[in-house]
Amino acid sequence: MTNKIKEQKKYLTYVRKILSIILVLGLATGSVKAKETKYQGESNQTYINVLNETEEYLKKHRIETERLKCGTLYVKSYIKGKIKNIIIYSNDEFREYLKDKVPTFEDVYKVIEKNEKITEEFKNKIKNYINKIKEQTPNVDLSVFYYNLEKLEIDKVTKEELKMVGENIVARFDAKNHKIIYINEIKEKTFEHELSHLFTECYIYIDENTLIHKTISIAIPQIEENKITIKFCLSAALEGITDLFTAKNNKENYKIGAYQNFAKQIIEFLEITEDSILDIQENGIIYLLDKLYERGIENSFEITNNMDLEFTKLIKKPQKLV
Secondary structure: OOOHHHHHHHHHHHHHHHHHHHHHHHHOOOOOHHOOOOOOOOOOHHHHHHHHHHHHHHHHHHEEEEEOOOOOEEEEEEEEEEEEEEEEEOOHHHHHOOOOOOOOOHHHHHHHHOOOOHHHHHHHHHHHHHHHHHHHOOOOOHHHHHHHHHOEEEOOOOHHHOOOOOOOOOEEEEHHOOOOOOOOOOHHHHHHHHHHHHHOOOEEEEEEOOOEEEOOOOEEEEOOEEEEEEEEEOOHHHHHHHHHHHHHHHHHHHHHHHOOHHHHHHHHHHHHHOOHHHHHHHHHHHHHHHHHHOOOOOOOHHHHHHHHHHHHHHHHOOOOOO
């Protein structure tokens, strides 16, 4: 092995270590509020070099990335087996792959009736929530919701099955399988919260080798000991956004929800960016974080990452998910 190759390997190891430190820093700092914090220290040339080197390394492994305005890398596409996974963060981009670009409320009612996998009881519950949405948020983008409803299933499962997600979870929208799963009897507000997730998360195969994943959370690449993993983070922010949307459609205060602390932080963010909850649903958390950065909140990614620590404790999330 030549000295040049040794030096290149040594530098690549250094790059990976620095990247890990950067990613961990966002998770390790204490919980803070946007209005009380400022990013400590400015980006320097070493950090920029690390980002550039990391992007090239990921590209060699067929992982395409972009950057938040604060510099954090996020994944746009990656290859898993024979499948190309394209991650889409906004409804406008998602619409490019859809046959029906702008479904109406009438279309939504029709697609529910056509879905034979949903019982009449749950069809009525879904239509009842849509009626509330139609009254309270008539301008909501229905595109993601519509395509989820086409394949939606609602299944009762055992507590053990949901423990794979979190010990305190009683219901969940499994976007990959287009399922709402629950234990015991699902309460109305819980069911409506899970239905609200149908507006922001969706998986669609556009052909046998291409999977579209629409999300408003963020996929972050992590490199450790030559192994690359893709982690979807900012779950707490997603839950806060979902709680706010559900509460709005019920004419209620966000403080009634289980994720009220996350909802409160999102409200603070929206006050700074002067956006609505519908803006974030349609454009994603990336849009929100970039706008916060423009308005002087340079550590918004770290703040939202910190919220995930509280979220993990709240639901008693297991260390490894299957």
